[in-house]
Amino acid sequence: MAHTLPCLALALLITACSGTEAATDSADSASGQDPGLADGQVESEQGRYWIAIAPVGGQVPLSEEFDLWVEVEAAGGDHAPAVGAQITVTADMPAHGHGMNQEPTVTANGDGSFLAAGMLFHMSGHWEVIIDLSEGGSTDSARLPLPCCD
Secondary structure (H helix, E strand, O other): OOOOOOHHHHHHHHHHHOOOOOOOHHHHHHHOEOOOOOOOOEEOOOOOEEEEEEEOOOOOOEOOOEEEEEEEEEOOOOOOEOOOOEEEEEEEEOOOOEEOOOOOEEEEOOOOEEEEEEEOEOOOEOOEEEEEEEEOOEEEEEEEEOOEOO
């Protein structure tokens, strides 16, 4: 992604995702992930946005706060940064039926990227980051996998 997410963060995301469950191209298409885009970037449920995440520092620590970069782009042909979007960020463990024990603070950087500070995964395993978006009276959401603490 050439817009605002630093290349380093993207490389760290790819590194952090290596060794996780492998997905085929058809599974990627079914999950909303564009096989031509970087791992971790998914299309929102309503198809309005592409969202990418990357833990700052590249790893998700167990039971320690970490920060998460979030980049939001319009789903149009040019993937322009969604500078007017507002987001909330949380996460849950679908297999366990619970989420995080604290709510992160989200700061918009004004360029379609955000920093969610104070994320905390208190158990290792499969977590999903939930991004709720709003812009111009419309709402959308996305779920992105973020394994913890291998």
